[in-house]
Amino acid sequence: xxxxxxxxxxxxxxxxxxxxxxxxxxxxxxxxxxxxxxxxxxxxxxxxxxxxxxxxxxxxxxxxxxxxxxxxxxxxxxxxxxxxxxxxxxxxxxxxxxxxxxxxxxxxxxxxxxxxxxxxxxxxxxxxxxxxxxxxxxxxxxxxxxxxxxxxxxxxxxxxxxxxxxxxxxxxxxxxxxxxxxxxxxxxxxxxxxxxxxxxxxxxxxxxxxxxxxxxxxxxxxxxxxxxxxxxxxxxxxxxxxxxxxxxxxxxxxxxxxxxxxxxxxxxxxxxxxxxxxxxxxxxxxxxxxxxxxxxxxxxxxxxxxxxxxxxxxxxxxxxxxxxxxxxxx
Ligand code: DGY
Numbered sequence: 371x372x373x374x375x376x377x378x379x380x381x382x383x384x385x386x387x388x389x390x391x392x393x394x395x396x397x398x399x400x401x402x403x404x405x406x407x408x409x410x411x412x413x414x415x416x417x418x419x420x421x422x423x424x425x426x427x428x429x430x431x432x433x434x435x436x437x438x439x440x441x442x443x444x445x446x447x448x449x450x451x452x453x454x455x456x457x458x459x460x461x462x463x464x465x466x467x468x469x470x471x472x473x474x475x476x477x478x479x480x481x482x483x484x485x486x487x488x489x490x491x492x493x494x495x496x497x498x499x500x501x502x503x504x505x506x507x508x509x510x511x512x513x514x515x516x517x518x519x520x521x522x523x524x525x526x527x528x529x530x531x532x533x534x535x536x537x538x539x540x541x542x543x544x545x546x547x548x549x550x551x552x553x554x555x556x557x558x559x560x561x562x563x564x565x566x567x568x569x570x571x572x573x574x575x576x577x578x579x580x581x582x583x584x585x586x587x588x589x590x591x592x593x594x595x596x597x598x599x600x601x602x603x604x605x606x607x608x609x610x611x612x613x614x615x616x617x618x619x620x621x622x623x624x625x626x627x628x629x630x631x632x633x634x635x636x637x638x639x640x641x642x643x644x645x646x647x648x649x650x651x652x653x654x655x656x657x658x659x660x661x662x663x664x665x666x667x668x669x670x671x672x673x674x675x676x677x678x679x680x681x682x683x684x685x686x687x688x689x690x691x692x693x694x695x696x697x698x699x700x
Pocket of ligand 1: 471657
């Protein structure tokens with residue numbers, strides 16, 4: 371029997387090709403070419419599924435050109451590359467990869483927080499430039515992390531994993547803002563209390579953004595919000611580019627209206643607003659919060675399980691638009 375055809379859109383662990391090859395005829399992209407939307411549409415011809423990495427836009431225009439497509443499986447938890455309404459209308463299921471990256475991503479949130487508050491990269495650049503000639507009492511003094519107040523915007527799985535580290539590891543007080551409140555026992559387990567976004571921004575010593583990107587979270591932090599923060603405060607964006615107005619942030623950092631920022635995600639990435647590259651008080655990393663080999667393997671494995679589960683056995687593990695399953699009686 372001929373195997374159904376699928377596309378893997380970016381380079382990936384060789385075992386993924388092998389596992390998917392047991393069930394499907396696989397077209398892959400191990401040379402890792404960045405395909406244009408036109409090329410992606412062309413490569414998807416005749417494919418029933420796609421293994422994706424969260425960077426490929428799946429919208430009505432693409433779907434109209436790919437009538438055989440049934441499933442797009444992201445190996446990422448974020449899925450702002452999917453127009454879910456258009457996918458549902460076209461009867462195409464989307465899946466993501468939640469849970470498996472939670473702890474690794476929370477670790478990195480702390481790495482960025484520590485690097486930002488304690489000026490790790492700024493001081494390293496100084497040392498590498500040969501500028502360090504003597505110890506001095508206030509050189510690169512930063513902000514206290516332990517015992518301070520952490521404001522978390524977005525309190526899903528990753529936000530909660532960060533809150534746990536903050537409360538139990540660093541004795542921090544945690545305040546958070548989220549559409550829905552956690553139950554009292556969960557709040558108490560990491561010493562957290564809900565507050566409005568405005569109160570959080572005014573009160574927190576460190577602000578961490580871990581909310582999903584959508585039209586309604588676009589520029590959650592812009593000039594007005596930055597103006598509410600303490601001049602000594604730091605901001606970490608671990609979520610998605612577009613949640614912060616990067617131009618407004620660069621200006622606030624240059625004018626020292628907040629102390630520092632740590633950014634793993636950027637508006638229009640992989641391009642980075644040039645103004646951010648010129649301010650010293652920002653730590654910049656290239657979207658690596660989930661990047662450990664073990665976690666990336668687990669993320670890829672979940673996408674494989676979704677492809678095999680749905681296209682071979684009719685059951686997806688982590689569907690984003692389960693209405694499609696209902697339409698198909700699955
Ligand atoms: C995700 O899974 O959404 C991450 O941002 C990619 O590492």
